[in-house]
Amino acid sequence: VQRDPDQPEFLQAVREVFDSLPPVVDRHPEFEEAGVLERLVEPERSVKFRVAWSDDQGHVHVNRGYRVQFNSAIGPYKGGLRFHPTVTESVVKFLGFEQILKNSLTGLPMGGAKGGSDFDPKGRTDAEVMRFCQSFMTELQRHIGQFTDVPAGDINVGAREIGYLFGQYKRLRDEFSGVLTGKDMTFGGSLARTEATGYGLCYYTAEALKTLRGDSFEGKTVAVSGSGNVAIFAIEKAGQLGAKVVTASDSDGYVYDAEGIKLDVVKDIKLNHRGRIREYADRVPGAVYRPDCSGVWTVPCDIALPCATQNEIDAKSARTLVDQGCTVVCEGANMPSTPEAIEIYESAGVLYGPAKAANAGGVAVSGLEMSQNSQRLEWTFDQVDQRLKEIMVGIFNKSYLASQEYDRPGDLMAGANIAGFMKVGQAMVAQGLL
Ligand code: NDP
Numbered sequence: 001v002q003r004d005p006d007q008p009e010f011l012q013a014v015r016e017v018f019d020s021l022p023p024v025v026d027r028h029p030e031f032e033e034a035g036v037l038e039r040l041v042e043p044e045r046s047v048k049f050r051v052a053w054s055d056d057q058g059h060v061h062v063n064r065g066y067r068v069q070f071n072s073a074i075g076p077y078k079g080g081l082r083f084h085p086t087v088t089e090s091v092v093k094f095l096g097f098e099q100i101l102k103n104s105l106t107g108l109p110m111g112g113a114k115g116g117s118d119f120d121p122k123g124r125t126d127a128e129v130m131r132f133c134q135s136f137m138t139e140l141q142r143h144i145g146q147f148t149d150v151p152a153g154d155i156n157v158g159a160r161e162i163g164y165l166f167g168q169y170k171r172l173r174d175e176f177s178g179v180l181t182g183k184d185m186t187f188g189g190s191l192a193r194t195e196a197t198g199y200g201l202c203y204y205t206a207e208a209l210k211t212l213r214g215d216s217f218e219g220k221t222v223a224v225s226g227s228g229n230v231a232i233f234a235i236e237k238a239g240q241l242g243a244k245v246v247t248a249s250d251s252d253g254y255v256y257d258a259e260g261i262k263l264d265v266v267k268d269i270k271l272n273h274r275g276r277i278r279e280y281a282d283r284v285p286g287a288v289y290r291p292d293c294s295g296v297w298t299v300p301c302d303i304a305l306p307c308a309t310q311n312e313i314d315a316k317s318a319r320t321l322v323d324q325g326c327t328v329v330c331e332g333a334n335m336p337s338t339p340e341a342i343e344i345y346e347s348a349g350v351l352y353g354p355a356k357a358a359n360a361g362g363v364a365v366s367g368l369e370m371s372q373n374s375q376r377l378e379w380t381f382d383q384v385d386q387r388l389k390e391i392m393v394g395i396f397n398k399s400y401l402a403s404q405e406y407d408r409p410g411d412l413m414a415g416a417n418i419a420g421f422m423k424v425g426q427a428m429v430a431q432g433l434l
Helices: 008-018 022-027 029-033 036-040 089-105 126-140 159-173 193-213 229-240 263-273 278-283 293-298 315-323 339-348 361-375 381-405 412-430
Strands: 045-054 060-071 077-083 111-117 149-152 221-224 247-249 254-256 288-290 303-305 328-330 351-353
Touching: 008 089, 008 339, 008 412, 022 029, 022 412, 029 036, 029 412, 036 412, 045 089, 045 126, 060 077, 060 089, 060 126, 060 149, 077 089, 077 159, 077 361, 089 111, 089 361, 089 381, 089 412, 111 126, 111 149, 126 159, 149 361, 193 229, 193 303, 193 328, 193 351, 193 361, 193 381, 221 229, 229 247, 229 263, 229 303, 247 293, 254 278, 254 293, 263 278, 278 288, 293 315, 315 339, 339 351, 351 412, 361 381, 381 412
Parallel strands: 077 111, 077 149, 221 247, 221 303, 303 328, 328 351
Antiparallel strands: 045 060, 060 111, 247 254, 254 288
16 A cells, blocks of 8 residues: 555455455465565566557547556466556556456466556547557567567457557567467457457356356346447357346446347447447337446346446445345456445345456466467367366366365355465465565
8 A cells, every 4th residue: 555555446456355365374374484465466567658649630649558567477477458548557457466366267377467558449540549559569569479478458459459469569570479369360369269258257157156056047137237348248148048138338328128138239339330339229129228337237137247347336336236136246347346345245145256257268268369379270169168168167166165265155256366366376485586
């Protein structure tokens, strides 16, 4: 707190993890002796840089770029890039810190990192986005590499942006390597990467429901927030598993469709012409649009899957969800629940799947993309999807087991923190003081 008083998101993420760790440190004095906790909260390297670019009218804009290489104890740095006006050093650090434990939980050899910029691609032409990405990569390329740091997408960084970033890296380094994941299929992408976070979220939730409740998605009403990459494929998989998803949203508002969200309409609006979710209500009779994105949590549901952004469920929204009968909250977005919301879930006995476990499917398939790039091979959709499912079930099992071992049975947040931390902590001790 003294070192980073002006980084509220980062401090929130660290507190959530550290609250779970005292019993681990009690049982494993080697972590304290090696200063593991003090080292864990300090990034190994952090760069902040100017990104200058010109718009289609020739006007110059200056944005700020970030890459926080948090921890490489178990593998090369790995984590997405976010382009959004709300990106600050605090946001990048919270995401990078979470990424350390998330990547550890996947069981794949990936360290933790995150990056991005306060650039807002909304309303920008493809040519402007390309010039921005080229300028961003001109600096970032000094710090990354297939064995050093392998960035991916996040909010507003999808296939288009990854393509421009990859092209610029290749041009500057004269090297075709797997330096980014989330690539298009024509130049080294992995099948099922686009679907991975949303599908993985549902695989994790299904496993938790089965083990802890003897239940499933079948016949459940689900509220989803967001309408981006994670939300779209969470809606798709929840539907395939027998649930009815009744909401979708963006930062302007949400739509409610009592008949169940028509995903082809959402995909057309969002993926084909980067439109706004309000258009859904114009196109689907009976659907309702409300210009209030947090209102999505006033819709009665059995299961809530927040898939938009951090701190989107506060105490008031959590209380409303619980009062209206919601008994499961699993997080597709990173840190979408405030600490007060999480307390409400706990006291109401909500089955709570924390982001670092529930949304790890995206980075897991990014890890599989790295494997395919190294092998110069392309796996089938079913092969990747099967591995994804196994990894998500594995993450649930590890978290549940750790929660039992440390006398917090069924506390999946403590379990994920402990299981993710153990591997990283042991690697840090083994590698000596650095
Ligand atoms: P996208 O950019 O594809 O979509 C983001 C969605 O969230 C959009 O609908 C966007 O609406 C909405 N949103 C963004 N900011 C806000 C806000 N302040 N208030 C309300 N809605 C908002 O991003 P992703 O789907 O990739 O990411 C969503 C979340 O999932 C993020 O927290 C991300 O870190 C996390 N995540 C993503 C992974 C991935 O593989 N993509 C992996 C793991 C986690 P609008 O269009 O109005 O901005």
